[in-house]
Amino acid sequence: MTTTLSDFVKAYDVRGLVPQQLNIDVAHALGAAFAEVVALEEGASAVVIGHDMRPSSPELVDALARGITARGVDAILIGLASTDGLYYASGALGLPGAMFTASHNPARYNGIKFCRPGARPVGQESGLAQIRDLAQAHLDAGVSAFDGVRPGTVFRRDVLADYAAFLRGLVDLSGCRPLRVTVDAGNGMGGLTVPAVLGTDSGLPGLPLTIDPMYFELDGTFPNHEANPLDPANLVDLQERVRSHGADIGIAFDGDADRCFVVDEHGDPVSPSAITAMIASREIAREVAAGRAPGDVAIVHNAITSAAVPQIIAEAGARPVRTRVGHSYVKADMSEHDAVFGGEHSAHYYFRDFWFADTGMLAAMHVLAALGESDAPLSEVMAPYERYVASGEINSTVADAAAVTEVVRARHATEGTSVDELDGLTVTLPGADGAPQWWFNLRPSNTEPLLRLNVEAADEATMARVRDDVLTTIREA
Template sequence: MNINPSIFKAYDIRGVYLDEITPEAAYRIGRAFAQYIWVTVLNKERSPLIVVNADARASSPELRAELLRGLLDEKCHVIDCGLSTTPLHYFSINHLQADGGVMVTASHNPAKYNGFKLSRRGAEPIGEGTGMEEIRNTVLRGIFPVPDEKGTVTEDNLQMAYLDYLCSLVDISKIKNMRVVFDVGNGMVGLILPKLLERLHLETTILFGDIDMTFPNHEANPVKDETLHVLQKTIIEKHADVGFAFDGDGDRVRFMTSSGFAVRGDITIALFAEYFLQNHPGEKIVFDSARSSRVVTERVQEAGGIVVESRVGNTFIKKHMRKENAIFGGEVSGHYCHRDFFFAESALLSMLRLLIILSENEKIADELVKPFLRYVSSGEVNVSVAEKDKALDNVVVHYKDAQEVKYIDGVSIVYEDFWFNVRPSNTEPLLRITMEAKEKGVLEKQLTDILNLVRNL
């Protein structure tokens, strides 16, 4: 049986169940992943210890069963930790001192999708340039020895240990009594959030808290403003102090102020940077500079921190964080990674730290965010182009008088009163343009100019 190579992405393995992600693919992924860990992590010295978790999609049980079959045929010792958020999975890998882990999930994608997030020891992600190509090639070849013996499976549940660990990182006694609205989006955070709230003194409203990964109310993707309407309305109706929206597998979060203003991910990165650098000046902050506001760089530097720019993608953020021993890293999409959480993201840990920030300030959330809204932004604009490389070359030539040109992710062009990034999509014939300026009129003119440039090739 042929496996669709398109399921192997830069950060994970993902596709439409049965059309692209098949039980046979799951079995091969289990075997290929185990071989990769056996060779690269263990130097063939012993059988791997692997943690497996899954989300609650209808297709997850079958995919998990076939994944387990593949791992067992490679003599792995598997600890099946059951239903989980992705951050709980990362915690489980570390808590159990496993050699690697597999999370069966398609994150925020619609119900017809499923996939796998792969990690090495320490919950270090496997993605483009860090093992994904080797695993893909092994899966596509599909040649495996007939197993002469099987591995073992045991079960564990680490939900309470995970919550204990989160609460050891944050002094929850300092969180003031606030009105808070949570939009779980019928995702996996609903498994753990109620148990965490039992430890906090908050007046809470939970929206769409039942786990139903057909996502009957809205897509569990808080980066999309259109998914936040009910949260916004409820915050205003309840006179809440703050709101939080989570994605499907619980590794991303977006927060909303008492006025119903949905705070962009890059502004949240700046807020977190200020928080960490107050007590840890000189530390490094990693972020995806291609999509982020200039205010992130400015606030990091103003607070005495060191800027580390990264490509878009949480695997790249984490790679830089580990290399630089950065205290915090963030992505516009809402991935916020913490050094004391294995250089990984936890939406619940980010939520707790945002509640601490609000509790330690006299200002309401809107007032805290306002100083960071210095510039006007286009957001990410997607443009269809037939020849992405040629279009990028034309951009560089056209803006040859720029003050600065950077090639960290696509190309970034900097002028005094505006700046922008153009980067190609990994999977589609698109260019993604993000522009920011000091004034709205400048933004509108310059955005029109570059759109005309790339469209008229």
């Protein structure tokens, strides 16, 4: 049976079942196509490849490398890595990269995140569709040999220590007050990167942090819980451990450790929007201290972060730039505006000084620095950044997302005074002093027959009313 790549080559990456969809033949074809579409186009002599702890990753890496080298391009294998570790290698070496991971998906999945040199994203609009179509042609015809071109060579290189030292150079934690930090790696790649960056495993000096490790054993079968901290059920163990051990902070990483989630000393989750606003404030202050005018500093945030994010950025005199959800949009707008930082409510955090790429570890270091520089507990440190009440993302299965959105628009758009379509449908009703009394955003999933609803309001009762009204409309449409 012929494999249809369009079934699992998504908007931003490859994500499929192993071996039914993603297997060694598919990886081989994708490697050849990636070499042709990206590496050769960019004039790159090599591609850097990393992988997570999933059992299927090593053989898929080998197959991808064979496809790449068959097109005369070298492959540099960095072995086990977090996704931001792969981005580091791509940026530091100036090479395109491929990271094998299915992030937080269950064990039966694997995937590939591709990037151009300097960790620049590869999505449907920036080469992934072309890679998919060329790989499909290779699969349908049978991937040929290197056709007389000198075959590339496979090299191995360890970049973990360099990655750790680079991050340590961006955020100095050496002067923090002593902190007890509980970390839930979810049996994912945080189990490798936390000891290297926050500990001494990579040969760096010790920090004033006592790390309390949870599920640091690399195990792609996820024996303890899914490595998806966005689901509250997967934070329960961390919350209990923070409370029972008297930790100052709890940090959870997803499977490939490119996202981090934070709970305070009470075990209460800290909103990713609050983390975005806090890091934005730190980065703005750092730029101003270096001599930049606040108005020259741009911060990117996506369409569903809290309204507090652009407010706090503007209050610091900097420029908030609103963009669509998704790393390719955030990275593109950061590059266009030379933004120092970007944040999404999904807990992806992007840094200019990290090639505009997202890194959960660097975000975690900023939170630790903010806490370590204060005598207050984390709940008090973060309180100024939590201004509104949010519903969280609510998914509804629909047969026709566009038609249902139009029903919602017809029924609810006139209830607000501002309507925009940057990313789905956003309706806002301003309150006092221009602050939102409420807003909601309704946008379709890129990959599933779902509509995603986010609601935020000045108080719990208003949020619940708007949420329930819009959900009723969606489910009656």
